[in-house]
Amino acid sequence: MMGPVERAFSAPGKALIAGGYLVLYPEYDSYVTALSSRMHALLRGQETEKHIRKITIESSQFAEGVWSYDLDPDIPFGNIKEAQGRRNPFLEATLMCVLAFVDADSRPGFDITIRIFSDPGYHTRDDTTARVSSNGKRQFLYHKKKINEVAKTGLGSSAGLVSVVTAALLSYFTGDRDVETLRNTVHNCTQIAHCHAQKKIGSGFDVAAAVYGSIVYRRFQPCLIDEILKHEFHSMQGNPALALDYKGALQLLVGSDWHFKIEKCALPPGIRLVMGDVQVGSETPKLVSLVLRWKQANPVEGEKLFEILNKANGSLISALSLLHELQRENPAAYSSMLKDYQVAIENGAEKAEVEPLRRISAAIATMREHLRALTAATGADIEPLSQTALLDRCSRLPGVLGGIVPGAGGFDAICLLVLNDAIPTMLQTTENDQFFSNVKWLPLHEESDGLLETSPEDYAGL
Known part of the structure; x- marks a missing residue:
């Protein structure tokens, strides 16, 4: 049985400098700047008996910021429901996409906790309390309200959230120690999950910036994702045959070449x-x-x-x-x-x-x-x-x-x-x-790096 795993990742916010509206079309270039405000995910996980498949996601910066999922041992990516009935479409879509991609139903059981943090630039600073990690390397603002009641500043928090949770889960299930070898897989999984959560196929520049950093971007063809979003599995998630077909189609799509432009810049x-x-x-x-x-x-x-x-x-x-x-x-x-x-x-x-x-x-x-x-x-x-x-x-x-x-x-x-x-x-x-x-x-600047692996020690004491 695999021992406990602890890994942490962060991804930047974004600003679309050039390309408003044209970014929706695959024939135009856009200029996207990654920002120093980042989303963070700290994962702790361990193998369990096969019938236990549990994922808990915590965001202690916000009131009632806990989502617990006890997953179906046979189809862990189907019928994902939070234990207390708390809906979070972005987390649900991320779990469905990643667990299907890694073939979680054929793996040992798991008990995973992911703690989410967001840098101050993403939300209003009103009525907040600052807390600093034990080693002084991280500082976050804690709110008294629930996350959906706190005003956002438009830096791409949902794209960053899905990116870091996807990266954390993929790192656990693949055991891959190099973030570079995970980057394209993280991107493709994140785009699919993000579109599913939003119930539409967006331009994807916010996800691309979260994963790749500052880029000259030209989007993928929307039809790439359209079929997987319309798969019959979404309406009958307990059906084993449909689950198998969905999993195969998703794995094929994530592993394919999307033919989009991501040219690093700063x-x-x-x-x-x-x-x-x-x-x-x-x-x-x-x-x-x-x-x-x-x-x-x-x-x-x-x-x-x-x-x-x-x-x-x-x-x-x-x-x-x-x-x-x-x-x-x-x-x-x-x-x-x-x-x-x-x-x-x-x-x-x-x-x-x-x-x-x-x-x-x-x-x-x-x-x-x-x-x-x-x-x-x-x-x-x-x-x-x-x-x-x-x-x-x-x-x-x-x-x-x-x-x-x-x-x-x-x-x-x-x-x-x-x-x-x-x-x-x-x-x-x-x-x-x-x-x-x-x-x-806003107290931020360009930080051209995209997805990074960070040290779990930087979040101790928070």
Whole structure:
């Protein structure tokens, strides 16, 4: 019998810098930045007698944050129900997908506990208490409310949650010691489970960022997942024949090549991402449905607008790539360019040395122009007037290259690209300006790594 296993994993949040709405289509590139706020999963598990198949998932940062599952010994991935009747579609879909993939019904019994933690950037900080791990390496905020009653900031908490739980379970059942060999399997399982939980096939960029980190992303074909989501097993989960067929189809799908683009990237040195929570909130599915409905009703106009928006997105991606090349070729000249930029802007000088930075500002301005056109055409609040005023004001702050409403847009947040050295001044300036009173700058930055294995010791005492 296998001895006790203890492993921990973390996955980052995300910000979609370029690719809003186009990310839904497999022919367009998007630029996704992974963030320093991460979701964490600490697994402790051991083998038991075959008739015992138990998984407990705890999220002690929230009230009533415990979900216990006593699974069917014969079909452990079927009829997954929490002991106290507490529904969590994301956990249920994750267990179903992973347990089917690893052929859990043919394995020894197991008793697994997974503790979930989320970094402070994912949720509101209101009415919280901070706790620090015994070794001081982790600090989390504890809420008095249930998880579904706490406001989120839109960093992709569900994608991160499913990613780390999937990674933890796969590591236990496969015994694989190298996270790299698990990465593609984690991604494919997570995408399927996440779509099942949401009852729709999303673009998948949030899951891809959680697993692979900062990436230039082009989505998989939605039809890949469609068949497994419609499998008859979902309506008759106690049927052994359907369970066997579902398991085989799932294993084949997870192990196949999805032919999507995940090209690693990172923001250029000296340029930071700064996110502000605007504390209003938006309904992303509603925004997306408005845009998709409009494009379907106006195919010619829609295609034209999408193509010019794609061109602007490509300009930003190219401009960021160019800065990496310049930094590699001549680090000293690159540093001088960063220092000279603000002086050139203030003096109105057309200084050739800072032109690569101007390209970023120009690309962001063009992206915003086309997103405002999409707002006007569809009626979806992609860049609402209040956000336009806020971003225009931010763009005039020293060191700010430009800013957008990330992802699907709306009132949730804004995202700025700022010269690193200018950030302290920017924060002080906005703190003293009533215009920015409804903006909370989030304590996070780009962290380009995706899924990582971490030390279980870092969570002791929490």
